[in-house]
Amino acid sequence: MDLLAERGRRVTVDELNTTRLLAHARKQAVQRKFDDVLIVDVDAHHYENEHYGEILPFMENEVLKQINMGGRAKGGRGTLVPTHAGFTQDMGGRVTRYPMRGTEKTEPGRHRDIQLGERWMDAMSVDYSCLFPTGMLNIGMHPQKEMEVDLCWAYNRWLTEKVLPESNNRFFSMLCIPFSDPEQSLRHVETFGDRKGVGGFMVTTVRNLQVNDNAYMKVYRAMEERGLVLSFHSGPNWSEPVFRACNRFLSVHALGFSFYNILHCTNWVINGMGERFPKLPVVWIESGLAWVPFLMQRLDHEYMMRPSEAPVLKKKPSDYMRDMYYSSQPMEIQDMAAMEQTFRMINAETQLLYSSDYPHWDFDLPSTIWDLPFVSEKAKHNILGGTAARLFKLPPRNAAQKANLQKFGNLVTA
Amino acid sequence: MAEQFVGKLSEFKDGDRRIVFVGDNEIGVFRHDGKFYAYSNYCLHQGGPACEGLTIAKVEERLRPDKTSEGLFFSDTEMHFVCPWHGYEYDMKTGECVSDRKLRLRSYKIVEKGDEVYVVA
Numbered sequence: 146m147d148l149l150a151e152r153g154r155r156v157t158v159d160e161l162n163t164t165r166l167l168a169h170a171r172k173q174a175v176q177r178k179f180d181d182v183l184i185v186d187v188d189a190h191h192y193e194n195e196h197y198g199e200i201l202p203f204m205e206n207e208v209l210k211q212i213n214m215g216g217r218a219k220g221g222r223g224t225l226v227p228t229h230a231g232f233t234q235d236m237g238g239r240v241t242r243y244p245m246r247g248t249e250k251t252e253p254g255r256h257r258d259i260q261l262g263e264r265w266m267d268a269m270s271v272d273y274s275c276l277f278p279t280g281m282l283n284i285g286m287h288p289q290k291e292m293e294v295d296l297c298w299a300y301n302r303w304l305t306e307k308v309l310p311e312s313n314n315r316f317f318s319m320l321c322i323p324f325s326d327p328e329q330s331l332r333h334v335e336t337f338g339d340r341k342g343v344g345g346f347m348v349t350t351v352r353n354l355q356v357n358d359n360a361y362m363k364v365y366r367a368m369e370e371r372g373l374v375l376s377f378h379s380g381p382n383w384s385e386p387v388f389r390a391c392n393r394f395l396s397v398h399a400l401g402f403s404f405y406n407i408l409h410c411t412n413w414v415i416n417g418m419g420e421r422f423p424k425l426p427v428v429w430i431e432s433g434l435a436w437v438p439f440l441m442q443r444l445d446h447e448y449m450m451r452p453s454e455a456p457v458l459k460k461k462p463s464d465y466m467r468d469m470y471y472s473s474q475p476m477e478i479q480d481m482a483a484m485e486q487t488f489r490m491i492n493a494e495t496q497l498l499y500s501s502d503y504p505h506w507d508f509d510l511p512s513t514i515w516d517l518p519f520v521s522e523k524a525k526h527n528i529l530g531g532t533a534a535r536l537f538k539l540p541p542r543n544a545a546q547k548a549n550l551q552k553f554g555n556l557v558t559a
Numbered sequence: 560m561a562e563q564f565v566g567k568l569s570e571f572k573d574g575d576r577r578i579v580f581v582g583d584n585e586i587g588v589f590r591h592d593g594k595f596y597a598y599s600n601y602c603l604h605q606g607g608p609a610c611e612g613l614t615i616a617k618v619e620e621r622l623r624p625d626k627t628s629e630g631l632f633f634s635d636t637e638m639h640f641v642c643p644w645h646g647y648e649y650d651m652k653t654g655e656c657v658s659d660r661k662l663r664l665r666s667y668k669i670v671e672k673g674d675e676v677y678v679v680a
């Protein structure tokens with residue numbers, strides 16, 4: 146593939162460079178003086194599947210480790226985590242960073258994923274990123290519970306021991322927990338919860354478990370006691386029986402990302418988890434925003450007629466939903482009036498957290514928030530990073546950011 | 560409005576493209592089917608480098624008279640260029656965003672002088 150870059154220079158595929166690809170993002174950041182604004186991206190990704198050679202040795206069970214590593218020695222094993230046929234995020238190479246990713250050069254000495262991450266963060270003027278995996282988002286569909294547990298364990302050790310320490314504190318994570326096994330989920334919280342760079346834990350929501358099951362209460366309590374954040378990261382699943390009715394990736398992606406968070410958020414709210422864990426911050430990630438007003442209206446409507454089925458609630462479902470947080474991407478900016486209504490309904494000024502989802506195909510730049518005509522200056526600062534700075538206790542990186550955090554009440558004192 | 564040199568006509572093969580910098584502006588110049596087209600390199604979506612991605616024929620779904628689908632085909636006549644950030648597709652001949660033709664990239668005039676190609680910006 147031939148691409149063209151600055152001044153007509155022909156760029157061949159082995160020269161992909163994230164900084165160059167995102168040159169216009171940098172321009173936007175300079176125009177908007179984003180370096181003066183603390184920006185936190187609560188949902189960015191790396192391709193951990195390209196580092197299985199580093200991750201798998203951290204597995205605890207020798208037999209499971211041998212199954213995975215032995216298979217890889219024969220030329221790679223694509224079956225470590227469930228994958229999907231038909232998942233063409235790159236649109237046949239139209240989103241060029243997918244086919245070209247492997248060609249990007251990094252310097253020896255620091256972890257590749259950190260270097261790539263810094264390139265896009267610097268381009269967008271993002272100060273801190275919450276790093277999530279890519280393939281591991283499907284871990285909830287693994288047919289073997291013990292493999293899910295051990296892969297999460299290995300990934301979390303690798304991430305906290307090998308990757309995050311090289312990031313100059315600019316990356317943090319909400320670690321993937323093996324939600325199919327509540328006891329092991331608790332062990333993850335107890336083991337990793339106090340580690341540097343761990344802001345909380347993440348449940349991949351492509352699953353059919355009930356988040357309100359009694360078995361999870363000790364897990365949530367352990368997070369709440371430690372002042373950690375619980376997040377639910379959504380995803381699509383073409384194998385889900387209902388989605389087998391979809392014939393296009395667009396359809397299964399548009400529906401699936403919202404569907405799983407709608408499902409689990411419904412159980413969370415209707416079972417009064419907000420009453421049980423009032424101090425546990427909960428973030429719903431990567432479902433866009435349009436689903437939130439939909440669900441608020443649906444649940445309030447039903448609750449008014451059937452309060453006996455949700456007796457733990459002391460207020461309407463939408464009120465509990467407004468107590469929780471939502472990551473912004475992918476913002477469905479097509480109808481500005483609808484978006485304004487959504488911001489009002491979710492109390493965006495205090496509950497919305499900017500996320501890019503970079504490098505995935507439908508990423509959002511910070512300008513998607515900054516350029517909204519109906520959002521106040523305070524809300525812009527809060528959404529882009531102020532609220533996340535408070536949640537994850539992140540300090541400013543320069544004096545201007547400090548002044549802005551102070552101005553809008555977001556400065557965290559150590 | 561000034562004329563900005565783009566390249567030599569003889570070195571500008573069909574299917575080629577150049578990105579020209581005019582002050583702070585960037586313009587993508589394409590040569591397609593013997594004609595030149597020049598558009599702003601700032602995508603109407605989130606400002607990505609709209610002219611720096613793939614050029615690829617429009618995808619069509621052909622319907623039979625009884626409204627059943629014959630499947631997907633590449634167009635023989637309509638070429639698109641695709642913003643590499645998220646895939647917005649633009650009509651090569653008009654600069655319109657094909658998902659909403661009310662949106663259109665700013666276009667620029669091209670002049671050929673002997674063996675030299677210029678964009679007026």
Ligand code: FES
Pocket residue numbers: 602603604605606607608609642643644645646647
């Ligand atoms: S910026 Fe061009 S497709 Fe999004």
